[in-house]
Amino acid sequence: MNQLQQLADRIISRVNVNLDEFGFDTETFVSHALDHEKMLKFYAFYGITSHHPIYFHFRNSNIAGSYFLGKCYVGRSAIYKSDVRGDELKRKGDNIRCAKDIPLVEDEVITIRDSLLYKTLVHSNSHNPESPEEFGIRNTISSHYVNIHGSTLEGCFLGPFATVDLMNLHSCIVGEFSYVQVGELFHRKIDPGTVWIRSQNFEFKFKFDTQALDHFVGVNDQHQPRGIMYDFVKEREESYEKLFDVMNLEPYQAPDTSAVNRYAVILGKTRIGNNVLVAQRAFLENAVMGDGSNAQENTFIVNSRLAGMCITAHGGKIIHADVGQGCFVGFNAFLNGSETARIDLGKGCVVMPHTIIDPQGPVRIPDDHLVWGLIRTQEDVKTHTIALDDLAEVRDRLTIGKMTFTGKGSVFIEAFKNRLHHILLLNGALYKEGEKRGHAQDDQHISFNIIQPYRTGEREGLYPSIRIKP
Amino acid sequence: MNQLQQLADRIISRVNVNLDEFGFDTETFVSHALDHEKMLKFYAFYGITSHHPIYFHFRNSNIAGSYFLGKCYVGRSAIYKSDVRGDELKRKGDNIRCAKDIPLVEDEVITIRDSLLYKTLVHSNSHNPESPEEFGIRNTISSHYVNIHGSTLEGCFLGPFATVDLMNLHSCIVGEFSYVQVGELFHRKIDPGTVWIRSQNFEFKFKFDTQALDHFVGVNDQHQPRGIMYDFVKEREESYEKLFDVMNLEPYQAPDTSAVNRYAVILGKTRIGNNVLVAQRAFLENAVMGDGSNAQENTFIVNSRLAGMCITAHGGKIIHADVGQGCFVGFNAFLNGSETARIDLGKGCVVMPHTIIDPQGPVRIPDDHLVWGLIRTQEDVKTHTIALDDLAEVRDRLTIGKMTFTGKGSVFIEAFKNRLHHILLLNGALYKEGEKRGHAQDDQHISFNIIQPYRTGEREGLYPSIRIKP
Numbered sequence: 012m013n014q015l016q017q018l019a020d021r022i023i024s025r026v027n028v029n030l031d032e033f034g035f036d037t038e039t040f041v042s043h044a045l046d047h048e049k050m051l052k053f054y055a056f057y058g059i060t061s062h063h064p065i066y067f068h069f070r071n072s073n074i075a076g077s078y079f080l081g082k083c084y085v086g087r088s089a090i091y092k093s094d095v096r097g098d099e100l101k102r103k104g105d106n107i108r109c110a111k112d113i114p115l116v117e118d119e120v121i122t123i124r125d126s127l128l129y130k131t132l133v134h135s136n137s138h139n140p141e142s143p144e145e146f147g148i149r150n151t152i153s154s155h156y157v158n159i160h161g162s163t164l165e166g167c168f169l170g171p172f173a174t175v176d177l178m179n180l181h182s183c184i185v186g187e188f189s190y191v192q193v194g195e196l197f198h199r200k201i202d203p204g205t206v207w208i209r210s211q212n213f214e215f216k217f218k219f220d221t222q223a224l225d226h227f228v229g230v231n232d233q234h235q236p237r238g239i240m241y242d243f244v245k246e247r248e249e250s251y252e253k254l255f256d257v258m259n260l261e262p263y264q265a266p267d268t269s270a271v272n273r274y275a276v277i278l279g280k281t282r283i284g285n286n287v288l289v290a291q292r293a294f295l296e297n298a299v300m301g302d303g304s305n306a307q308e309n310t311f312i313v314n315s316r317l318a319g320m321c322i323t324a325h326g327g328k329i330i331h332a333d334v335g336q337g338c339f340v341g342f343n344a345f346l347n348g349s350e351t352a353r354i355d356l357g358k359g360c361v362v363m364p365h366t367i368i369d370p371q372g373p374v375r376i377p378d379d380h381l382v383w384g385l386i387r388t389q390e391d392v393k394t395h396t397i398a399l400d401d402l403a404e405v406r407d408r409l410t411i412g413k414m415t416f417t418g419k420g421s422v423f424i425e426a427f428k429n430r431l432h433h434i435l436l437l438n439g440a441l442y443k444e445g446e447k448r449g450h451a452q453d454d455q456h457i458s459f460n461i462i463q464p465y466r467t468g469e470r471e472g473l474y475p476s477i478r479i480k481p
Numbered sequence: 482m483n484q485l486q487q488l489a490d491r492i493i494s495r496v497n498v499n500l501d502e503f504g505f506d507t508e509t510f511v512s513h514a515l516d517h518e519k520m521l522k523f524y525a526f527y528g529i530t531s532h533h534p535i536y537f538h539f540r541n542s543n544i545a546g547s548y549f550l551g552k553c554y555v556g557r558s559a560i561y562k563s564d565v566r567g568d569e570l571k572r573k574g575d576n577i578r579c580a581k582d583i584p585l586v587e588d589e590v591i592t593i594r595d596s597l598l599y600k601t602l603v604h605s606n607s608h609n610p611e612s613p614e615e616f617g618i619r620n621t622i623s624s625h626y627v628n629i630h631g632s633t634l635e636g637c638f639l640g641p642f643a644t645v646d647l648m649n650l651h652s653c654i655v656g657e658f659s660y661v662q663v664g665e666l667f668h669r670k671i672d673p674g675t676v677w678i679r680s681q682n683f684e685f686k687f688k689f690d691t692q693a694l695d696h697f698v699g700v701n702d703q704h705q706p707r708g709i710m711y712d713f714v715k716e717r718e719e720s721y722e723k724l725f726d727v728m729n730l731e732p733y734q735a736p737d738t739s740a741v742n743r744y745a746v747i748l749g750k751t752r753i754g755n756n757v758l759v760a761q762r763a764f765l766e767n768a769v770m771g772d773g774s775n776a777q778e779n780t781f782i783v784n785s786r787l788a789g790m791c792i793t794a795h796g797g798k799i800i801h802a803d804v805g806q807g808c809f810v811g812f813n814a815f816l817n818g819s820e821t822a823r824i825d826l827g828k829g830c831v832v833m834p835h836t837i838i839d840p841q842g843p844v845r846i847p848d849d850h851l852v853w854g855l856i857r858t859q860e861d862v863k864t865h866t867i868a869l870d871d872l873a874e875v876r877d878r879l880t881i882g883k884m885t886f887t888g889k890g891s892v893f894i895e896a897f898k899n900r901l902h903h904i905l906l907l908n909g910a911l912y913k914e915g916e917k918r919g920h921a922q923d924d925q926h927i928s929f930n931i932i933q934p935y936r937t938g939e940r941e942g943l944y945p946s947i948r949i950k951p
Contacts, residue, residue, distance in 0.1 A: 054728070059945055061938020258524070258728045258931075458933030461728075466926040468531025470951070475529055480946040 015047050015073060015472035018089060025125045025150040029166025029182045033200055037152050037168060040234040044129050044154065045089060050075045050472055053092065053255055054461045057083075057479070062453035063098045064118055067479040073464060073472055076255070077128075078274065078291055080457075084122040093131040094292060094308045097121045098450070099437060100146065101136045107143045121146040128153045131169075132308045132325045135161040139179045154187075155236045156244065156309060158325045158342050170203065171236035172228050172326070174342040174364055187236065188219070188228040190342060190365040203228075206365050206383065210426065213418025215363075217383050220413075224385075227345065227367055240345050240367075243328070247294055247311070250276040265289075268442055270454040275306075284319070288438045288451040301336070303440035305451070315348075322434050324364065332356060335378065339431050341366065348374075356382075361399070361427060383414055399424055485517050485543060485942035488559060495595045495620040499636025499652045503670055507622050507638060510704040514599050514624065515559060520545045520942050523562065523725060524931045527553075527949070532923035533568045534588055537949040543934060543942055546725070547598075548744065548761055550927075554592040563601040564762060564778045567591045568920070569907060570616065571606045577613045591616040598623045601639075602778045602795045605631040609649045624657075625706045626714065626779060628795045628812050640673065641706035642698050642796070644812040644834055657706065658689070658698040660812060660835040673698075676835050676853065680896065683888025685833075687853050690883075694855075697815065697837055710815050710837075713798065717764055717781070720746040735759075738912055740924040745776075754789070758908045758921040771806070773910030775921070785818075792904050794834065802826060805848065809901050811836065818844075826852075831869070831897060853884055869894055 019041050026037045053076035057067050066082040074090045081097025100119040106112040119136060122145050131153040137146040138161060151164040158174040167180050170187035179195045186203030193209040201207070204219030228238045254260070254274050263271040265283040274291035281295045284302040289295060291308060298312040301319035306312050311328040318336040323329060327340040331348030335358030340346065342364035348354040352370040356362070357378035368374060368386045376382055376392060381402055384395040394412040402409070405420035416423070435441055439449025464474045489511050496507045523546035527537050536552040544560045551567025570589040576582040589606060592615050601623040607616040608631060621634040628644040637650050640657035649665045656673030663679040671677070674689030698708045724730070724744050733741040735753040744761035751765045754772040759765065761778060768782040771789035776782050781798040788806040793799060797810040801818030805828030810816065812834035818824040822840040826832070827848035838844060838856045846852055846862060851872055854865040864882040872879070875890035886893070905911055909919025934944045 059933060059935055061935050061940060065945055256729050257726070259726050456936035458936050459931075460933055461929075461931035463529060463928035463930055465529060465531050466928050470531060475535055476950040478948045481940070 013472065014470055015050060018071070018073065018087065018473070019045050021087065022089065022125055022127045022152065026152050026166060026168060029150055030168060030184060032198060033184055035168060035184060039232070040152065040154065041127060043233040043235055044127070045091070047472060050089070050091065051464060051466065054463050055474065056459045056461050059458040059460060060453065060456060064100070064102065065479060065481050066120060067477065069462070069474055069477045072474055074474055075464070082118055082120040084120055086124045088123050088126045088128070090123065090128045091130065093128045094133065095121055095123070096134040099135045101143070107138060107140050109140045113140055113143050115143050117144045119144050119146055123148045125149060126151045130155045131157045131159060133159045134308070134325065137161050137163050138177055139163040154234065155241070156326055156343065160325065160342070170230060170234070172240065172343050176342070187230050188224060188343070188365055206363060213416065213423045215414070215416050215423070217414045219385060227369070247276070250278070250294065251292060268452060270451045272454065273459070286440050286442045286451050288454065303435065305438045305440065318358065320435060320440055322431060335360065338362065345369070359399070384412065483942065484940055485520060488541070488543065488557065488943070489515050491557065492559065492595055492597045492622065496622050496636060496638060499620055500638060500654060502668060503654055505638060505654060509702070510622065510624065511597060513703040513705050515561070515597070517942060520559070520561065521934060521936065524933045525944065526929045526931050529928040529930060530923065530926060534570070534572065535949060535951050536590060537947065539944055539947045541946070542944055544944055545934070552588055552590040554590055556594045558593050558596045558598070560593065560598045561600065563598045564603065565591055565593070566604045569605045571613070577608060577610050579610045583610055583613050585613050587614045589614050589616055593618045595619060596621045600625045601627045601629060603629045604778070604795065607631045607633050608647055609633040624704065625711070626796055626813065630795070630812070640704070641700060642710065642813050646812070657700050658694060658813070658835055676833060682892045683886065685884070685886050685893070687884045689855060697839070717746070720748070720764065721762060738922060740921045742924065743929070756910050756912045756921050758924065773905065775908045775910065788828065790905060790910055792901060805830065808832065815839070829869070854882065
């Protein structure tokens, strides 16, 4: 048996052992996801910059089509067309905020072992006080377009388009299109389409109707994704693959203060403002990016205008929409407008992660509203949004349609606003006269190093052991 | 001062100290050769195959445009558009043949420290009994199109188009277009255009007339090359640079038993036979490569036909020529034919390294002849060739024109033929039915990994520290 197959088998057995209690067998997923031919076809790459700490170490793995930045270790894993961005990891001397601050004795490193990440994004820093120097992903399988955001994972399976945010998960299954940000979870199975945020002071919960969700994101018998959201992404995949064929691309014309990654797809009449970050694997077509706006990994901005200071979080999709000043469009949100059914998002709106807007006619969201769930008509807007000012008044509990909020609305809003400010800051949206540099300024001069696997012999498909230090 | 400049300054001072006795200052060469902008422009690359041992380690260096294969260490050096091929290094357990055999306790590694190699070829294994596991190049500067062939170097300066073959050199200056293969040299200055082979049993010596040579290869005040040989090469440089712009090239159509490196330039009506090796940085235009023939690094084969089993050693240039079966065209030989002055090289000829044929009309070299020096007319052929059979009769001394041979001709011929057989074997020219694999078969499935320097910051132009193991 070849070593690629051995690698896949080892991952399956490692993850299965953790998910035994659920009777979940990962074999069908893995064997259908991993195409050995494609694992030989695409090169992997990593970024060299003077602005990010550098440490890359790859061993006994296939990392085809994947991108790495910052400090990353990968051992005995398959990382396929994924982004592992360690540029916001904590550094030596930083503190993890717990009951008592825990100072880091070394720089934090993303370490991925015995895992399969498929078209997955891994980003930002983790908050696991048990291993502050290690953002660890172990014995875990993540499927198509998962966001692993600041989350450590052990023995988990994450379904397509799932997001785990600032979490520590142990032996969990997270269903497709679920978003969880609830601190720590052990041995839990999260239903598909769950949007669940829980902190000390508040809790937000929404669950998609299973049948309705299935139209957008579902899985087949092999746990492979299907549905119109997946189709939308898949249809555009070829555009990315073309970017791998050319070595030196003429950089896309953008202001000096903005970064357009050379692995982003830019089509049609697209305009990039100042302090704009367009990350690798972003897809822009006839897009207007206002000053300070960003398009993170796996985002799609098509026939749409973003006013200034808009955040499009990883996997956010904005199609035929006008997005007002200072809006936030969360992870994997799907704003699926069309020519005859344009989406008009007022300024200062917060579109919750994993929100779907799929309008049958034009839809308008008023300014400064929180938006969640599934919106198809203007009527739906009433039951799936709330003015932030009204939410701020909530002191105990609020139920609107299938959404439940518990806790103080003002605390929730405050926490969200702080986070958005932090995101804008890190992404360089607030850059001015040499101050407040962020990714938009620092990512302009990335050198991409390209690595490839053995093409023949016993180790065919595996990458040689590579270690890079400054 | 930036770190690239510091690197250059350190190399200058290290080499200067070794060449103090000659009053030779390398600064003008280095400052004119190293263009910091170009050192940022071209990526470096290394080959991953299952057929060659793998170890790469790069530290505190700029290696722009250079290629590495096999086992190589580079520290505190500038390696610009050079080829460092460690695929024929000795392995652990192999013996260095001396008075007493010296077995290697580790695989041999090419180690380059505090040196500048400029468009240089480093290849084959060294024979320095003092450090059998290390093919060491230290405190050394090599200029344009130098061949460092199985030679360890310490404190040397090698002029443009010089070749050092199976040597150990200490504090030497080798003039432009000189070829030396004389075992060991200390504190010597070799005049430009010296062709000098010396072994226990024979010695071959030829020296170009300085003025005549200057027309082909000379140097200016900055020790930079000039002359028509350099112009010929320089005019074609752009074709190579284009190969760096594309990531995945459609492989050139060649028989299964042949390897055409994706960093070779192939133009016009070129035909590749079986068991043919075309190495990176070879340039073929309207070339016919007969079965078992090869074109090594920096060779040019233009409007020419090579019959079978022809060897074009590193830097050999064959223009408007017909090369007979089993010919050897040595390092940096310049067969500069033209449409009206074609070169007809009989079968079984040995064109000595650093031979120039620059005919004014058609020139014919008879079969099985040794060829050297500078040939411009059919008349010159008489004084610059000898039938191998006649040479075999020489028992003591032979002088023809400016060439002197001392020793037994038969031993010289025997040694040469053994070496040619060895070269054909290693290059896969003798491959048949799965037996006698060589580079032509093993180099077909090389993966190229691409590495780039820091583009900004303190370390701008330096490459990160990279270590690759199997």
